[in-house]
Amino acid sequence: PRLSGEDGGASLLSDPGALPRAGGARRRRAPLGRSGAGRSGRVPRGRPRLPRQARRPGRPREVVRVSRTPPARERLRCVLFDVDGTLIDTLDDIAGSVNHMLRSLALSERSIEEVRTFVGRGVRQLILRSVGEEREELVERGLDLFSRHYEIHCLDRSRLMPGAAECLDRFAGRDLGIVSNKTEHFVRRMLDGLGIAGRFRAVYGGDSVAERKPSPLMVRAALEALGRRPEEAILVGDLPVDVETGRAAGVFTVALLGGFGTGAELEAASPDLILDGLAELARRFA
Structure with missing residues (x-):
C-alpha cells in the first residue's frame, strides 16, 4: 500500500484482499487456503501475506490509512512519541499500583483490561475511574497511595x-521528543531505567504545561523547544487522545496498533495513518 493517498485515503482494515494498483483501481487477491495453494499446499511464492500480528486470532488486521500526505523523509526533522503503550509497555505495573491503591481503600480490584481503558488521560483520571466517579472524595488519597507504590514498582x-x-x-539524527500525559517525574x-533517556531532546509530561493532551499545548511546547515547525514533525501514539492532540496541533499523526488502544478505537478516531507497530514506523519514515 502507498503512503501517497492515491487510493483516496481509504482504510484497508475492512478489505485487506483489495490491493491498489495504478490508476486507483483495485484487484481482488485470491484467498489463502486450499483454493489458493499449489498441489504442495504451500502458498505460491510472491503472494502477499498479512503481517504476523494480523494473523493472530482476535487481533485487528493491519491498517494502512492515509488521510493527508505525510512529511517526506528528507523534510521530516522531528518525531514526537507518547510513552505508555507506544514506547513502553507499562500496563502490568500501572495495574499493580492501581490495585494496591484499591485494596488500601477497601475497594474491589480492577482487571488489567479495565485498567487499560482508564489509561491515557492523566493520573487523576486514572484514579477517579479506578475508584469510581461516585467516590470522587477518595481521589486525593488514592493519588497518594498510587504514587507511593508506583514510585517503587514502576519498573518491575x-x-x-x-x-x-x-x-x-533508525531515527538517530532527527530531533526526538516525548509528549505524555504521565507525570514528567515518572516519564x-x-x-x-530503560536506558533510552539520552535519545530525547525534549521531554514533556502531563504536569509540564498547563493542559494535558488532547490540548495541543504540550506538542507546541515540544516543537518550540526543538526549534521545529508542525509540518516538519510527526506525532506517534497508541490512543485516540494522541490522535486528537495531533489534529489540534496541526501535526501529522501516526497511530500504532498493539498498544493500549484497540484497532476499532483508533479507526474511529481517524488518525492520518495507522501502522502495525514501531518497526513499520521506522521502515516508512526513518
Whole structure:
C-alpha cells in the first residue's frame, strides 16, 4: 500500500484482499487456503501475506490509512512519541499500583483490561475511574497511595515495546521528543531505567504545561523547544487522545496498533495513518 493517498485515503482494515494498483483501481487477491495453494499446499511464492500480528486470532488486521500526505523523509526533522503503550509497555505495573491503591481503600480490584481503558488521560483520571466517579472524595488519597507504590514498582515489569530500541536507532539524527500525559517525574524515571533517556531532546509530561493532551499545548511546547515547525514533525501514539492532540496541533499523526488502544478505537478516531507497530514506523519514515 502507498503512503501517497492515491487510493483516496481509504482504510484497508475492512478489505485487506483489495490491493491498489495504478490508476486507483483495485484487484481482488485470491484467498489463502486450499483454493489458493499449489498441489504442495504451500502458498505460491510472491503472494502477499498479512503481517504476523494480523494473523493472530482476535487481533485487528493491519491498517494502512492515509488521510493527508505525510512529511517526506528528507523534510521530516522531528518525531514526537507518547510513552505508555507506544514506547513502553507499562500496563502490568500501572495495574499493580492501581490495585494496591484499591485494596488500601477497601475497594474491589480492577482487571488489567479495565485498567487499560482508564489509561491515557492523566493520573487523576486514572484514579477517579479506578475508584469510581461516585467516590470522587477518595481521589486525593488514592493519588497518594498510587504514587507511593508506583514510585517503587514502576519498573518491575515494564519493558520497551517490540521494536522500540531499533526504531529509535533508525531515527538517530532527527530531533526526538516525548509528549505524555504521565507525570514528567515518572516519564523521566522510566526513560532512565530503560536506558533510552539520552535519545530525547525534549521531554514533556502531563504536569509540564498547563493542559494535558488532547490540548495541543504540550506538542507546541515540544516543537518550540526543538526549534521545529508542525509540518516538519510527526506525532506517534497508541490512543485516540494522541490522535486528537495531533489534529489540534496541526501535526501529522501516526497511530500504532498493539498498544493500549484497540484497532476499532483508533479507526474511529481517524488518525492520518495507522501502522502495525514501531518497526513499520521506522521502515516508512526513518
